[in-house]
Amino acid sequence: MVNNLQSNQNDSQISWKADISDSEQPKAPIMIGLATGIGALLWLGPFNGMNNLLNPAKLANIMGGAGGQVNNFLALLGTLGAVTSTITTIIIGALSDLTRSRWGRRTPWLIVGSILTAIVMVGLGLINSKSGLPFFIVLWCLLQTFINMIVAPLLAVIADRVAPMHRGLISSIYATGFVIGQYGGPVVGGTFLKTNNPGLVNVGYFVFAFLMLLSGPIAALMLKEKSSLKMPRMKMNWKRFMQYFIFPVHNTRNFYLALFGKMLINITTTTFATYQLFILTTDMGLRSSSAGKYISLMGTITMIAAILFSTISGPISDKMKTRKWPVAFAAFLIATGTLLPYLLHHPVVMLVYGVFAGIGSGIFFSVDQALNLEVLPNPANSAKDLGILNLANTGGQILGPVIGAILYGIVGHNYLPILPILTVIALVGAALVLSIKEAK
Structure with missing residues (x-):
């Protein structure tokens, strides 16, 4: 089903479509699939390598060895990160849906999200003492927020620009990048743990930050998203707030x-x-x-x-x-x-x-x-x-x-x-x- 959003302004009858139909896209948009797959690989690989290997190694170095203290801190990070991610992905997704720009709805978020996430990863790599652990928690929650500026818009691109009959193929390309990132990130992360040198672990954060920095820009360049300035301007009222920021209640x-x-x-x-x-x-x-x-x-x-x-x-x-x-x-x-x-x-x-x-x-x-x-x-x-x-x-x-x-x-x-x-x-x-x- 294709939904059209119609401007309610008296001087404008321009329609803007939020998705695309089968008849409008007879050929599979392979480039969109490659963009989302490479984008997923470049954000998930660094995230998993850092989360699964570098964080435990760094915390063990800071706290004087693996044990209950490290496990408890990792559990705290996991809980706070999951809660933060759950909240922010909905808010960022809604703001992305409402974005009007010459670069489209998703591209600005992909670019800014990559830059901010990479900066935070560098910050995490620079923390090397117990006094920095409170900052580690804050930066981790910020990372969960900023990375969703990449994740939420990247997923939405498939809904925006891929017709239903091609979504299985494009989702497979996306999933291939996702799977390689999920399993490959820790493999790369393991190369920074082969010695007892804490400085090498920090280098891992910086390398992963660089890869994360590439995620959004590379995806955006390949997507070549069109302007969303023709999307109607919307005054926020309770009905639209419910539509864009609350769990859906109709046709659900x-x-x-x-x-x-x-x-x-x-x-x-x-x-x-x-x-x-x-x-x-x-x-x-x-x-x-x-x-x-x-x-x-x-x-x-x-x-x-x-x-x-x-x-x-x-x-x-x-x-x-x-x-x-x-x-x-x-x-x-x-x-x-x-x-x-x-x-x-x-x-x-x-x-x-x-x-x-x-x-x-x-x-x-x-x-x-x-x-x-x-x-x-x-x-x-x-x-x-x-x-x-x-x-x-x-x-x-x-x-x-x-x-x-x-x-x-x-x-x-x-x-x-x-x-x-x-x-x-x-x-x-x-x-x-x-x-x-x-x-x-």
Whole structure:
């Protein structure tokens, strides 16, 4: 459905469209896919490398070694970061939707967001003492805000400029960059941890800041977004505030089924990732060194499978003319992989989990983004509503460890008995996704 926003000014009958139809775009806009994929790679890779490796290493250097103090500080960063990101992605998305400029709605945010995020990353790299830890917290929350100036507009570009029949393909290109960034960022980050030199860790922050600085400008140059000055000027009143800054309330059945379905799937994968080390050591009897080797190999298997299937799943969903069935199938694969270690109790089965989770994640990342675009209640609010749908990710990251801790106490302080419950959670998520009504 194409929504037109009509200017209410008496002297103007100019119409402005917030999206594009199949008939207006017979050929797939590959350049838009490459722009979003490269943009995603250049923001997610540095973020994950810093978050997963550089932050723990820096904090251990500052606090005198790994331990409970570092873990507690990382948990605080994770909680504050998730809350900040959840709030700011909705606000920034809404402001992006309302932006009128000669460079379009999204480009100014991509450029400014990249610059500000890179500056904050440099600031984080310069903190090297306990007295700087309060500033570390403030900068981390600012980073979560500024990075959403890249994330929210970049996702909305697909809704703005890709016709529905091409969204599977373009989402696959985006997902490929996303997956490479997700798994490749920590690989690059690991190169700055090969010595005991704290200064090398700081260099990692500066290198990642430079890559982050490139994300928005490169995407913007490739997108060549047109002016949004023809978009009607809008006086903010309560009705428009509700439209642009509040959770949608009209035509939202599919929207909320997608949100909560995907959140349940993410809770399963996040909780499994949180406890994979303890499953291998406490429940399967491995030493930490051996468990680390299994986790590293499992991560490699997952990455390869995810990259492969993220590249092909979107176009297949275009041919199938459905998004919900591939996403539900991905959830089924993740659920199956989650159950296997409980049934077989052998470390090798964790590698089999990596295969199932990798294939499922590859399908999920690519087709899920296309599904997000097709459940939006109003294309004019795409960035804001995509920010709300991102709660499926942030909510899963917050709730996963909490639910895991509760289940751990309920099942008798063991980790393997949690897995059948996580399997059911993923299957319920798949059922919610399958309840979405797709247009024929």
